[in-house]
Amino acid sequence: MNPRIEDYAVIGDEQTAALVGRDGSIDWLCLPRFDSGACFARLLGDEDNGYWRIAPKGAGTCTRRGYRPDTLVLDTEWDTPEGTLRVTDLMPQREKVPDVVRIVEGVSGRVTVRSTLRLRFDHGSIVPWMRRSDGHRVAVAGPDSTWLRSEPHVRTWGEDLGTHSEFTVAEGERVAFVLTWHPSHQPRPRLIDPYKALSSSVRDWRHWSGRCRYDGPYRDIVVRSLITLKALTYRPTGGIVAAATTSLPEKLGGVRNWDYRYCWLRDSTLTLNVLLAAGYHEEAEAWRDWLLRAVAGSPEDLQIMYGVAGERRLPETELPWLAGFAGSAPVRIGNSAVDQLQLDVYGEVMDSLWLARQSGLSARPHMWALQCALIDFLDEQWRQPDEGLWEVRGGRRQFTHSKVMAWVAVDRAVRTLEEHPELEGDLSGWRALRDEIHAEVCARGYDPERNTFTQYYGSRELDASLLLIPRVGFLPPDDPRVIGTVDAIAADLGEGGFVRRYDTEDPEGPVVDGLPEGEGSFLACSFWLADALYMTGRADEARALFERLAGLVNDVGLLAEEYDAEAGCQLGNFPQAFSHIALVNTALTLFGTEEAG
Numbered sequence: 001m002n003p004r005i006e007d008y009a010v011i012g013d014e015q016t017a018a019l020v021g022r023d024g025s026i027d028w029l030c031l032p033r034f035d036s037g038a039c040f041a042r043l044l045g046d047e048d049n050g051y052w053r054i055a056p057k058g059a060g061t062c063t064r065r066g067y068r069p070d071t072l073v074l075d076t077e078w079d080t081p082e083g084t085l086r087v088t089d090l091m092p093q094r095e096k097v098p099d100v101v102r103i104v105e106g107v108s109g110r111v112t113v114r115s116t117l118r119l120r121f122d123h124g125s126i127v128p129w130m131r132r133s134d135g136h137r138v139a140v141a142g143p144d145s146t147w148l149r150s151e152p153h154v155r156t157w158g159e160d161l162g163t164h165s166e167f168t169v170a171e172g173e174r175v176a177f178v179l180t181w182h183p184s185h186q187p188r189p190r191l192i193d194p195y196k197a198l199s200s201s202v203r204d205w206r207h208w209s210g211r212c213r214y215d216g217p218y219r220d221i222v223v224r225s226l227i228t229l230k231a232l233t234y235r236p237t238g239g240i241v242a243a244a245t246t247s248l249p250e251k252l253g254g255v256r257n258w259d260y261r262y263c264w265l266r267d268s269t270l271t272l273n274v275l276l277a278a279g280y281h282e283e284a285e286a287w288r289d290w291l292l293r294a295v296a297g298s299p300e301d302l303q304i305m306y307g308v309a310g311e312r313r314l315p316e317t318e319l320p321w322l323a324g325f326a327g328s329a330p331v332r333i334g335n336s337a338v339d340q341l342q343l344d345v346y347g348e349v350m351d352s353l354w355l356a357r358q359s360g361l362s363a364r365p366h367m368w369a370l371q372c373a374l375i376d377f378l379d380e381q382w383r384q385p386d387e388g389l390w391e392v393r394g395g396r397r398q399f400t401h402s403k404v405m406a407w408v409a410v411d412r413a414v415r416t417l418e419e420h421p422e423l424e425g426d427l428s429g430w431r432a433l434r435d436e437i438h439a440e441v442c443a444r445g446y447d448p449e450r451n452t453f454t455q456y457y458g459s460r461e462l463d464a465s466l467l468l469i470p471r472v473g474f475l476p477p478d479d480p481r482v483i484g485t486v487d488a489i490a491a492d493l494g495e496g497g498f499v500r501r502y503d504t505e506d507p508e509g510p511v512v513d514g515l516p517e518g519e520g521s522f523l524a525c526s527f528w529l530a531d532a533l534y535m536t537g538r539a540d541e542a543r544a545l546f547e548r549l550a551g552l553v554n555d556v557g558l559l560a561e562e563y564d565a566e567a568g569c570q571l572g573n574f575p576q577a578f579s580h581i582a583l584v585n586t587a588l589t590l591f592g593t594e595e596a597g
């Protein structure tokens, strides 16, 4: 049986991440960065596209697994007739180059272990040349090389374009494998001690998790979400990727398969808000600084996403040699949404910078000048149709959420000036602009007949992003139009107890997103409904929905982007920052008031 998305756990070193299946196989790993070519791409293809499996000989999926509490160190265990075996997986903090450490340990009895390593560089396409050197198996292909060794040494042999070993461990015995990536033109990498790497990883992650200020219900999954957000952070620059994968499908067998290994301003600014709320000021500051570097320049050149180091060009291409997860083709790398106009991003960025200032993050030179330039740009552009936060590919529209977020941008600029008289800006002009946007949204984005805001001006369609209207302060939660919108979205976009982001089928005209219909419920939107229910005084319903959503995390606390309520499985890229951000936010909203801070 093919693995499901929720069968995977993630390990990583804050520069890249690997997905480990319940069968002990690493099926996804891009080296050396999140957005590099994958050397294990079985996730999106088959065994010929690369994987590394360590498990008891002849065993299937594990008996149990879990992270060591408050860490990103994964233990996978099998009970077999011979005894119990544990494999501990981690990627230690790197000094220069990345290592994958896999420690095999006999828990009881005497178990025969099998390791099968098939490296396929450049997204599962290139079989490397192999050689032996200083007790290592060295694989080389183009710019990439990997060095495999074990401590103590176990025999490896080559067969069937892979590297294999078989050995036995008795109770208390350990064998550690280390796979190190290295630029192929350089001499052999520095060796790390895998056992020390294990203890320092456990110590460092526990220290980090201990800084979380949330102490309310569901603390375990909140901390797991924060660890996941940290794992999706590219440490050298502070950039945060939207997910560790590309092309996990939003519909099984469908074409909605996108590359999320980049930094979206939207997803990342929301991460910053959550990090600040949970007490992680340093990380929030690092991200804020990444943002200021990335968007430096002219506001008309602002992009909605960047590479982890701020790269601007992310051309979208298809990888025809990968069949796709469960046959969901095409597999894409790069993302052409990079060139879209998404007006909401200005609101999210201004909101985050406002929040950063409020939270006491030290202001940076030019930050206010940049904010003023963004507002000047928006002043000219906010009337334009755009692709909106869902990055539609069916043409630009006058999306109501985009205009609401344009209002947010101007509102935060006004409030900053009001609270910081030492800053300069056009207070009266911005107040007038804020009022103008508000009036237009209420006149054109609201359907009085149905008492709901609509997806775009003049449309009868709904959009779950409008659940954010009370949260961003556009209207108070008790405004009848807000209550009507929450009810309409819950009724029309609700599915199996969760929420879809919009209708992917439009009987009245061309489909808004320009793609074949059908996708799962959108998890972030489902959390937003819980927030909106809570804010509009329906706390019991909000808690019930949060509990249902908390029940969707996989056995190690992870969420993809979407959920197929009918099939009962997760969909979309994994683990996804957007979903985990929303989970933490809702926990803080529903339970955090007394406990946090």
Ligand SMILES: OC[C@H]1O[C@H](O[C@H]2O[C@H](CO)[C@@H](O)[C@H](O)[C@H]2O)[C@H](O)[C@@H](O)[C@@H]1O
Pocket: 242, 250, 256, 258, 259, 260, 264, 266, 267, 335, 336, 337, 389, 390, 391, 392, 393, 578
């Ligand atoms: O489903 C269509 C779009 O899907 C992706 O965008 C989604 O993911 C982004 C990252 O988490 C998020 O910011 C955005 O709001 C989501 O709609 C994809 O990147 C797009 O290219 C695609 O059109």
